[in-house]
Amino acid sequence: MRPEILYQLFSPATRLNGIGPRTGALIEKLAGPNIVDLLWHLPSGLLTRERVDHLSADYLERQIVIRVTVEQHFPSRNRRAPYRISTRAGGDALTLTYFNGREQYLRQQLPEGAERLVSGRLEEYGGAYQMTHPDHVAPIEAADSIPLNEPVYPLTAGLVNATFVKAARQFLATLPELPEWLDPALLAREKWPGWKESLLAAHHPRSEEDLARDAPARARLAYDELLANQLALELVRRRMKRKPGRAMAGDGRLYDKIKSALPYRLTGAQMQALTEITGDMAAPHRMLRLLQGDVGSGKTVVALLAMAVAVETGAQATLMAPTEILARQHFNAIQPLAETAGLKTEIITGRLKGKKRSEVLERLEQGKIDIVVGTHALFQEDVRFHDLGLAIIDEQHRFGVHQRLRLSAKGREGGGVDVLVMTATPIPRTLALTAYGDMDISVIAEKPPGRQPVETRAIDLSRLDSVAEGLERKLAAGERIYWVCPLVEESQLLDVAAAEERFEMLQHLYGDRVGLIHGRQKPEEKDETMRRFMAGEISILVATTVIEVGVDVPEATVMIIEHAERFGLAQLHQLRGRVGRGQLPGVCLLLYAPPLGATQKARLAILRESEDGFRIAEEDLRLRGAGELLGTKQSGLPEFRLADLQAHSRLLAIARDDARLILEKDPELKSPRGIALKFLLYLFERDAAIQNLSG
Numbered sequence: 001m002r003p004e005i006l007y008q009l010f011s012p013a014t015r016l017n018g019i020g021p022r023t024g025a026l027i028e029k030l031a032g033p034n035i036v037d038l039l040w041h042l043p044s045g046l047l048t049r050e051r052v053d054h055l056s057a058d059y060l061e062r063q064i065v066i067r068v069t070v071e072q073h074f075p076s077r078n079r080r081a082p083y084r085i086s087t088r089a090g091g092d093a094l095t096l097t098y099f100n101g102r103e104q105y106l107r108q109q110l111p112e113g114a115e116r117l118v119s120g121r122l123e124e125y126g127g128a129y130q131m132t133h134p135d136h137v138a139p140i141e142a143a144d145s146i147p148l149n150e151p152v153y154p155l156t157a158g159l160v161n162a163t164f165v166k167a168a169r170q171f172l173a174t175l176p177e178l179p180e181w182l183d184p185a186l187l188a189r190e191k192w193p194g195w196k197e198s199l200l201a202a203h204h205p206r207s208e209e210d211l212a213r214d215a216p217a218r219a220r221l222a223y224d225e226l227l228a229n230q231l232a233l234e235l236v237r238r239r240m241k242r243k244p245g246r247a248m249a250g251d252g253r254l255y256d257k258i259k260s261a262l263p264y265r266l267t268g269a270q271m272q273a274l275t276e277i278t279g280d281m282a283a284p285h286r287m288l289r290l291l292q293g294d295v296g297s298g299k300t301v302v303a304l305l306a307m308a309v310a311v312e313t314g315a316q317a318t319l320m321a322p323t324e325i326l327a328r329q330h331f332n333a334i335q336p337l338a339e340t341a342g343l344k345t346e347i348i349t350g351r352l353k354g355k356k357r358s359e360v361l362e363r364l365e366q367g368k369i370d371i372v373v374g375t376h377a378l379f380q381e382d383v384r385f386h387d388l389g390l391a392i393i394d395e396q397h398r399f400g401v402h403q404r405l406r407l408s409a410k411g412r413e414g415g416g417v418d419v420l421v422m423t424a425t426p427i428p429r430t431l432a433l434t435a436y437g438d439m440d441i442s443v444i445a446e447k448p449p450g451r452q453p454v455e456t457r458a459i460d461l462s463r464l465d466s467v468a469e470g471l472e473r474k475l476a477a478g479e480r481i482y483w484v485c486p487l488v489e490e491s492q493l494l495d496v497a498a499a500e501e502r503f504e505m506l507q508h509l510y511g512d513r514v515g516l517i518h519g520r521q522k523p524e525e526k527d528e529t530m531r532r533f534m535a536g537e538i539s540i541l542v543a544t545t546v547i548e549v550g551v552d553v554p555e556a557t558v559m560i561i562e563h564a565e566r567f568g569l570a571q572l573h574q575l576r577g578r579v580g581r582g583q584l585p586g587v588c589l590l591l592y593a594p595p596l597g598a599t600q601k602a603r604l605a606i607l608r609e610s611e612d613g614f615r616i617a618e619e620d621l622r623l624r625g626a627g628e629l630l631g632t633k634q635s636g637l638p639e640f641r642l643a644d645l646q647a648h649s650r651l652l653a654i655a656r657d658d659a660r661l662i663l664e665k666d667p668e669l670k671s672p673r674g675i676a677l678k679f680l681l682y683l684f685e686r687d688a689a690i691q692n693l694s695g
């Protein structure tokens with residue numbers, strides 16, 4: 001339960017004066033529903049006003065506060081003309097101009113003959129001084145009500161800055177007193193203020209420096225957020241580790257058989273990953289490990305060998321893929337090798353039905369199947385293992401983080417299942433720490449030898465016809481071609497229309513050698529097209545991005561991507577990874593629509609220069625920011641409100657060490673600092689992590 005002292009912060013923002021239901025809805029979209037969300041909605045700018053006692057051309061376009069005597073109101077005669085009020089300021093005339101001004105209100109604010117302080121930007125109009133929509137009008141004695149420094153908040157259409165200023169004034173006045181959760185030594189070293197002071201300072205910037213990410217108040221708040229994230233992950237991780245695992249040390253009999261049946265030698269990086277994985281499996285704690293390897297780095301065989309080790313110890317193993325196509329591909333790759341070692345394999349997907357299904361499920365439960373490959377269908381209630389020891393999940397970000405644990409729940413009562421997550425998305429180290437900080441990480445950074453580099457070219461979209469016509473040569477040589485159609489924002493329907501159009505055009509040129517695959521087809525239809533492409537019955541595959549992940553067709557040598565400028569860098573890299581997997585060199589043509597912006601240019605250039613997924617991901621992060629990198633929602637990466645992973649990467653590293661040390665010393669967060677840290681976790685809504693404390 002959230003502590004009572006935080007109740008107010010977690011009440012709706014509409015509780016504040018000046019935020020009604022309509023404004024509240026806009027604020028919710030921009031910042032979040034509760035007052036606490038406004039706390040983290042920090043100013044992005046600073047408006048500075050000068051008190052002046054006369055007008056002068058020097059002040060034009062500057063924000064000033066000046067004393068005026070109101071002379072006369074000139075209400076607008078028609079809807080387009082503004083409402084004007086003539087005043088005298090010092091020795092000069094100053095016109096106050098309002099568009100859509102309401103007479104009654106303005107006469108009350110600025111009665112003729114009265115003296116007032118007004119603030120706003122000084123302009124010149126028709127040879128006279130003018131101020132449009134003064135942002136403050138105050139009686140002379142209320143000069144203090146016009147601040148000389150005003151924070152400027154990030155806004156969205158329909159919201160005005162004053163709403164946030166007013167809201168901040170209210171919540172800052174009633175912030176609770178919370179015990180300090182940061183290490184005093186760290187505070188002293190970084191010269192950071194306390195939590196409350198930091199919020200006050202961050203919402204009241206006095207200079208441009210105060211707005212910088214490394215300004216003490218902002219850095220402290222960012223650190224708080226990072227620490228909450230790391231602490232939460234560390235709590236989950238400790239909980240996982242605390243669950244009894246099983247020591248699965250194989251005798252090598254199946255492992256060796258499969259290894260010697262491989263038509264190639266494992267790379268050093270694959271061996272290294274296997275050593276780490278089998279080391280974890282042999283240890284009595286639970287494994288929770290991420291295997292990162294660029295496309296084509298050979299993760300599947302690593303998965304198979306790990307599963308063989310589990311089977312050697314008498315357990316079962318499962319490999320789960322995000323799509324039917326991928327599950328089948330894994331199954332086809334694994335089955336022959338597994339069978340040479342005498343292992344029984346099966347595949348369970350949504351399409352396994354009726355008698356066949358019940359028969360497979362029965363054998364699985366009886367332990368007559370050693371390895372089962374599948375899709376989400378594996379989560380189904382009636383899929384029961386005899387003794388699941390190892391669960392491998394491929395392409396993590398398609399599943400979402402919380403699903404990590406669901407498969408492992410299929411293990412025997414009390415016997416923890418080791419979990420290995422595989423991802424082909426090279427996640428920059430900084431991000432990996434925030435999203436997968438609860439896991440140990442193995443990286444396959446080297447590709448199998450003999451891979452040909454993929455030649456990457458950026459081509460103006462206007463040359464599409466000649467690109468299409470030029471494919472004949474490749475086809476004659478028996479090579480296969482992917483043609484990926486533009487990603488149309490937010491609309492699968494439009495994606496499909498574009499793909500269909502391209503399909504027809506290519507069919508015109510190459511007849512029935514062309515196939516089409518897109519997200520709105522039935523799974524059976526997709527599989528059939530994919531099968532025909534793999535078998536060489538069709539040679540050009542027009543696709544929307546459904547082919548993005550993991551498909552392995554060694555004869556594919558050409559990847560054409562239309563409107564490459566609309567794709568994310570990581571995604572383009574994934575797509576390119578589909579070619580050049582066999583012995584033939586690959587070509588990747590990035591068709592772009594000019595003119596390209598500077599960032600778009602830079603992104604395509606990186607792709608031309610590098611085939612190193614990790615480098616590309618780092619550059620992508622630098623160019624776009626973490627949130628956009630993988631599409632935060634589908635990637636399961638956390639969104640940060642205050643921390644900027646690029647600017648605060650040093651703080652992230654400190655937070656990680658800090659979190660480990662804290663829980664090392666105080667695993668249940670019971671010490672005074674531990675209790676304070678619970679407030680931190682609640683503030684950043686890591687309530688779920690707190691649940692991990694007791695249990």
Ligand code: ADP
Nearest residue numbers: 264265266267293295296297298299300301448
């Ligand atoms: P990914 O990591 O993208 O899943 P895969 O496991 O699909 O990569 O492997 C890509 C291709 O490389 C497969 O055809 C596989 O047989 C092959 N492969 C894997 N390991 C090696 C190796 N050590 N030497 C040569 N080829 C390998």
Ligand code: MG
Nearest residue numbers: 299300424550
């Ligand atoms: Mg793969």
